[in-house]
């Protein structure tokens with residue numbers, strides 16, 4: 001049941017039947033049918049029912065384990081821990097590249113390795129309300 005399904009096997013411009021999706025993803029047809037009740041959108045106006053590739057991919061990505069989920073706005077992916085981490089002491093530094101984009105740099109709360117990620121200035125300003133962030137201007 002805990003079998004990992006790789007969204008990379010899905011071709012987004014293809015349409016799948018339950019059978020072809022099951023074959024492409026190496027799962028049972030019952031598994032694919034079961035995904036429908038878990039939120040997978042199926043085109044059921046005709047037979048056979050079809051699943052659009054991009055919808056299948058979205059669905060699989062949405063159910064991948066938490067360790068590989070999208071990072072939250074205040075999380076960094078630590079290369080040492082190989083996991084999403086919050087910044088040490090809730091501090092991060094925003095290093096602007098230009099008027100709209102920059103890099104957030106922080107230390108991992110677990111191992112204190114330096115982590116960074118690209119952010120838009122807008123999302124950084126959203127973060128600034130909840131955390132202390134030192135801003136350094138480029139010169």
Ligand SMILES: [Zn+2]
Pocket residue numbers: 078079080081082085108109110111112113
């Ligand atoms: Zn770490």
